[in-house]
Amino acid sequence: MRALGPALAERLEPVLGTVERHAAECDEKAAFPTQGLTAMRSSGLLGLLVPARYGGLDGTVPDLLTVSQLMARQDMSAAMVFAMHGQQVAALVHHASEELRERVLPRVARGDLYLGSVTTEAGKGGHLLSSGTATRREGDLIELDRMAPIVTGGAHADAYLITALAPGATSEGQVSLVYAERDQLDVQVLGGWDPMGMRGTHSVPMRFTGAVPHDQVVGAPGDFRRVTVDVFAPLAHLGWSACWLGTAAGALSRTLRLLRSPEERRRRDLKSELLLTRLSRARQRIDTVQAMLSHTADVYGTLSERERGGAPWQLLVNALKVTASEQCPAAVEELVELVGLRHGYLRNQPLALERALRDLRSASLNYGNDRLHLANGSLSLLDQETTLV
Structure with a gap:
């Protein structure tokens, strides 16, 4: 870090x-x-x-x-x-x-x-580069009626970046990104949010209707792909991975403070091979993600916009997301096994391992790992020299 x-x-x-x-x-x-x-x-x-x-x-x-x-x-x-x-x-x-x-x-x-992000859409499974929501150009305005099943913090946002088809689009891939302020649209919250974890994100379903000036399109009309490759996808995987890593590292830090407390030192054998092995595995997982996150962030800063669309970079940033989403919850699982039922499994305990584990369960689902593995398999076939960045 x-x-x-x-x-x-x-x-x-x-x-x-x-x-x-x-x-x-x-x-x-x-x-x-x-x-x-x-x-x-x-x-x-x-x-x-x-x-x-x-x-x-x-x-x-x-x-x-x-x-x-x-x-x-x-x-x-x-x-x-x-x-x-x-x-x-x-x-x-x-x-x-x-x-x-x-x-x-x-x-x-x-x-x-x-700023809230409105990119989810029913029926497309989180795919950023397509949309089924048509828009219409009326003079200098773009009229839209957009429903999103999940908008993180949407009920509390002051403005939004919204994806939808460009006016006159002839394919589902001609997606625009539109900036809209709350008072420019009719904004409705369509339901509640009661998930297993990530409960504070309040990621509710919402509907946005109205019109915004055409000059609030971000990037070229119908070319959200460019914004996605350059900013949206990399910062999603980098930002999510940082959050997952912080959650796992915080859990390990709290666990170590507990183990070194006078009470725990009296009741536990800190030289136990099983305890030390579990601590080692948890730390190894966290350090692996930290190293990969740092490397990926460094590479991102050196690449041109064109290079961010290439196979080597896409393979790396997708692998970061998959690795972080697997290793961070696995590290917390190690800690739960280490400290046991009272400190690890029960709710509202000082270590908050139960909450961390529930929150991290969402990681593999936040743009599904299965989809990213399919993409990386295809990209691997394109990169026969196995170019590492």
Whole structure:
């Protein structure tokens, strides 16, 4: 994990404290971390990736991953909310028109705009590059009627990046990304959110109807593929992996503090081969994901937009997601076995292993690993030299 600069670390400290205090309650009630979001707003962290010329913190992708990882040590849901907001900001920074950036990014930097992502669609299984939602061009406006079965934090967002077919599209792959503010559309929450884990993300089904100006299309009309390859897919896999890693690392850290406490040292044999082996395996899994995350983030920063569409990079970033989603829950499983029923399995225990395990169960489903393995199998056939990046 990269070290944060002193100024950024100072901004983050009160946010972490707020997130930690409310994590159990948000999980219990499946409630959005409103206090945490308020702290992110006031700290300026919502503007982490906004360039300084728009009033932001001029942070980097490694900064986003470090902050997400640290936040996930306390609450994976709050960390995912933050990481996905960062993904939306990056799309605006790199692909919005200058006029749209000047209108929107200063408000993000001030903490006025928390951005929600509207990319899910019934029947397509999370596939980003297709849509069944038509739009219509009426003068300078784009009219849309968009239903999404899952919108992370959507009921609390101030604005959204929404995928839909470009007006006049002749295939399901001609997808546009549209920026819309809440007051520009009729926004309806269609249902509740009562999952096994990730309960604080409050990822509810929603419907968006109305019209937005055509100049709020992010990137070229019908060319969301370019935004996806350059920003959306990489920052999804990097950001999610950072959150999963932070959750597992936090669980290990809390477990080690318990084992080294006077009470536990009296009742446990810390030289037990089984205990030491389980600790070793948990640490090995976490270190493996950390190494892969750091490497993948470093490679991402060196690649051109064209290179991000190539097989070697796609293989690496997809493998990061699959590896992190498998190894992080496996590390927490090791810890549950190590500390046993009381500390590991029961709810509302100080180690919060039960919550961490429920949250991490979503990792393999968050854009399914089976789909990514199929993609990487096909990409492997294209890369007969086994080019490593």
